[in-house]
Amino acid sequence: MVMMTKDTTALYAVSGGTADNILGNLVWFSVSDMEILRDELVKLAVTVGLPEKYVPAPIRPSDAFRRATSEIGGVLRSNEEMTEVLMVREVLSAEERVIRHLIKEVRDKKNVQLHYEKIGEIEFERQWGTISTVALTDEAKPALHKAKVLYSKYRDYFISDHIRRLIKVALGDCQAVGVRPAGAVYFTPAAYEPTIKALNSLVKTLPGNAVEMHYLPVVNATEQKQMLEEKLRGHVLSQVSQIGSMLGGNAQVLNVKKTLKSLAAEFAVTLRAQNVVSKTTANHAIYQLQELKEQVAEYENLLESNLGEVRATIDILRKQVRIMLDRVSTESGVA
Structure with missing residues (x-):
């Protein structure tokens, strides 16, 4: 058994174990300068079983x-x-x-x-x-x-930014939650291990040594579940703060909130004061909040924890954005 240091994840990881005893994987990666043709990247992705949808669109x-x-x-x-x-x-x-x-x-x-x-x-x-x-x-x-x-x-x-984007989009689809504030270390539930393995295989086939990726399984134990629940709540706070900023809130103010409840209150103030947000932006915020709610529900099952108050708060925020959207549409004369 390997214990990640407190400075990285404070989570226990193992080099082996049965599927029933694994919560998911810790994943970390680094990308330095590199160049690769898009067609070549698509072929490599298909070869290792990674869906082509993760490869960024052709360069304009x-x-x-x-x-x-x-x-x-x-x-x-x-x-x-x-x-x-x-x-x-x-x-x-x-x-x-x-x-x-x-x-x-x-x-x-x-x-x-x-x-x-x-x-x-x-x-x-x-x-x-x-x-x-x-x-x-x-x-x-x-x-x-x-x-x-x-x-x-x-x-x-394609250069390093494209590869970094590919990995982050794939990790997003794997419901990744950051577990290290100062670095790119993520947890992904065990259900997404095939994608993580495909990503890892892709990295190994890329030319040169510009991209590095590693993953370790996390054992199913009380301490790890508690840590992941804490990280998930932090992830929700961060995501809600970003959505609030997108809708015109003060990012610096939103980010210092310590609880989801207090952040939600600030979020509500932002929405009441905001009259210039576009319909597209509001709809995007509603979509992101729905995705966040679904992620919380998935982790609720994984961690066998009741996160109902988190889901309920996200629902309230979605309703607030919907009210703002209706108000903006009415004020702008949009049916």
């Missing part, structure tokens, strides 16, 4: 363009008298094209002045997914070349 060329051009700015040169900074500014975003300018900002420290000069231009053609550049000065050429290189990379290859 316009997103690759914006990401690439956003990374070419920075300090060109600096001394005691002045600093020259390269900035990228979007001047046009139309149906057929996007244009961004390279601007050199000169910060004159001696005379406390700012000077601006356009030194280059980058144009993205949406129909063809191509970019063209114009260098007005020699110092713009390295940045423009870098933009082209990065665009080719981000257009064709």
